[in-house]
Amino acid sequence: MLADWRRLLTTALLLLSPLPALADGVLRVLAWPGYADADVVKEFEQRTNSKVEVTIVESDADLWRKLNEDNGANFDIFAVNTAELQRYIHQGLVTEINTAAIPNLTRQLPRFRQRQGIPGLVHGGKTYAIPYTYSEMGLIYDRKQIPVAPDSITALWDKRYQGKIIAYNGGVHSFSLAAQVLALPSPFHIGEQQWPAAVAQLIALRRNASAFYTGPAESVALFKERRAALMFANFGSQQLQLLKAANVDVGYAIPREGALAWLDCWAISRGVRDMPLATRWINYVLDDMPGRVLLQRQGLANTTSPSPYFKNTARIVWLEPAESEERRDKLWGRILAGDRAGKVLQP
Template sequence: MVLRILLVLSCLLGFPGLPAPAAAQPAAKVLRVLAWPGYADPEVLQGFTQKTGARVELTVVGSDEAMRQRLLANKGRDFDVFALNTAELQQYIDQGMALPIELQRIPNTRRQLTRFRELSSIPGLSRRREGQLQVFAVPYTFSEMGLIYDRRQVTAPPASLQELWDPRWKGKVLAYAGGTHNFSLAALALGQSQPFRIEDSRWPAAVDKLVALRRNVLGFYSLPEESVQLFLRHRVALMYANYGMQQVHLLKAAGADVGYVIPREGALAWLDCWAISAATQQVELAHAWINFMLEEPASSLLVTRQGLANTVSESVSSAPQVTLRWLEPVEDEQRREQLWSRIQSGDRPSKVLQR
């Protein structure tokens, strides 16, 4: 009994000659990241851990809907930082789920191209509150929705979106299956200045335009891999590239001889950014993540491995003369999808708007 008491006292007091209790090791910091495939490859995660000592828990999603489910399930408390496009960002700002960015903590924004440093000029990134401009996300990667063409069939690069409706290519055109984007495409092709806000008087013209597109195309695709398979199998001449250079990258890898252009009307484009969860307990680490993602190798891997564009180096669509329309929330997403479903089912223009 006496020996047992001495042993306990030795552990507590650290008597000489007896082993001291092991010192408690501080738990490694963890950064929880929600992103799209290819945005943070293993070597990128490893590099961040080596630089900061923090472990990254990466969750990957494949659709905006899946991201919404993840973020809204627990009011963003399950993640510290997440990647999303400017249109999707709006709902998280409105619900107080996105933290204003402290740009002084992200010095690598100086590496970005000028158009991506002028944050106030990019719709959806900032809000003015109490006389101050607050920024809620930092641009990371983007893709414009241009035109891909088979060089063997289309000898001159298509200059206009109207080529998608050209009878010369009837049955040899591929287009995207999403109704929301397609109504914006129709509005852009019709010369409307606000493709994300279709006025009541302009719905009939937009419907007519998409019915005409349905009659001219071979079909519609949803995923980039699907578009490549259809393009090759059916010797497609022209494709509306919802995924932009990512599809070009895949087609060239499959041996296709294709060209890619931004039409004179400009192009719709999505801009994915890094945002910080308002519920995070790792504010400093979240800013460090965004800063790190603007360095090598993350930025270059977006181009070389994913076929996407980054915000720190020039690309086809970062040229000053190219007009990009960054996606914005539309006037009525549900209405667009319902009308598009009727158009795809084969309804005549006069019937689409009657129901």
């Protein structure tokens, strides 16, 4: 009888005890390849008793299109570089982040904790994104075909490698490369009189290249399949790591003009359904496990430990907003379609 009363008392106490707070169900994540791998997502789901839906993007233009659908209502959180972030802020597609709810910010390296010193993260005293990973865009080359590392971005236009060049399928960064070749004052600001020369450079690149990729895995497949000699590494050390894992003998070079470099951050969409869950995601990816995945599996630096990939002595050109992403993307589409310069530049 005493045992029965104890069981009843235990059951009653369990029923009266408050249940642990549960997550609100689903977190919709928009990310780049390698930013939300299955094991990383599974660990978060287990910690929060939630479900994560991941959508992968492979270009800035694709990211912009997806976030603009229904004014950001389709996603809770997304990864974006600091330069691209500015138009999301101006469009009102992001919301302020409560940094006090992210204790792992104290784990970040000093350069990333000082958010006011990183252009574009803070507006009007409000933080709109948290740094996550970064890399420079160098040149990956086949050591057998190019025994001496290329020292200039102009190598992508070298006729000796015609048909053996792999380039990135993106208008914004491609025009920045053209601006570097033309030695313009800034790769992010092409003047009205400079567009014809920039277009001519990219038409020449299209003719010199064997293929254009959008994602890291595709770039590795194309490099091997086409027996490429040289590739513009839009995803930087991530592609280098993937090629080495595929047993391809490649080298990595930073051009003397300076390597474009990106800093990707997590931002919260205006359409976020569960702000606490989105904030927990940001805090979680600053833990040890997600950081190790970036370094070891993706070949990407994280913001909580020194990078074995990032070369502090190299000349780096941090991305800035371009004068017109829309114009660059439109002209790039015409260039890839094979249009002549006159047609490309038509209004």
